[in-house]
Amino acid sequence: MDKADFVAAYASKARGTIINQIIFLERVIDEFLSGYFCDNLIKKRELMELHLGDKLPFEVKRNIFSILLKDHYPDFLIKHPKLIKDIISVIEHRNIFAHYLLDTGEEALTILDDEIPKIGFIRYKKNTETIWYTSEKINEIVAQINRCVYAVIELLPEE
Template sequence: MSLEVENTCPSIVEQKAREELVGYVHEKAREIRGTYLNYVSVIEAYLYEIITNYFCKDGEFRKELFSERILERMSLEQKKVIMQKIMMKNFPTQWSNRKEVFSKIERVQKIRNKLAHSTVDVSEEALSRPINLGVGFDLYENAKPIDDKTFEEMKADAVKVMIIIQEFGNLIKTLP
């Protein structure tokens, strides 16, 4: 009489394959998160530059002091509000034609925060799904996977925001 013991421990080969898959998922997640955070950093840098130039037309010392003591301490949200007020006051027509950009900034900002503070979904369910279906982040839409198409749409929204902010910056440069 022989007793068969069911082996529930994964084999070394299975463990190695899982580790490689987890590594690949994390690599893809770093690509998504890093790229998106960079896009948002560019948006914030545009706002930073435009606001600084608005309040400090001349004088490098003034710009430096304003940047160091005021803007660096402000959130993206606060910079967005200042930009809105500048546009509403100085360019009401252009503002009313493009004010949707500020709701897009909010959306971009929310996604950025979710990606920045999320952990990557490496649950068994996530690892069993084909990688081309995307990578999940726990705080992004209940770990809904971000596939390549979704990621391209996210980047396109961020680029639209960048372009409109640059347009606003060009208008603001025309002010005396």
């Protein structure tokens, strides 16, 4: 396996991990939202599967979730003051991992030379820049996502 193949494989694994964890967070928020708006299990499932699932972007769900927390769960936000900012942060990382091109340039191919492996994703805006992620940063993001998931689960009724 050459360096470019190694970088691609490492990036695929990192992308899969981040995106899978974010999907789980999104589904937990879907569960909360459907339970908030429906008191009947059948209607709750219908709302979750037919309307929330793939129809609404995660950012829209996050906005609704944030408003509901601020309006109806202020004590929860006192207990988890960073939750909304953490969700915004992990959505931003998710967008990078899902939509940005993997950097396979010279610097990216030094992955095996570094003490801490890193991968880069290319942002095309006014200037082209690479956003670098070390394995430590990826692990921090996964931990941040998990903290968000566990916090939202606290809001779910026990069934």
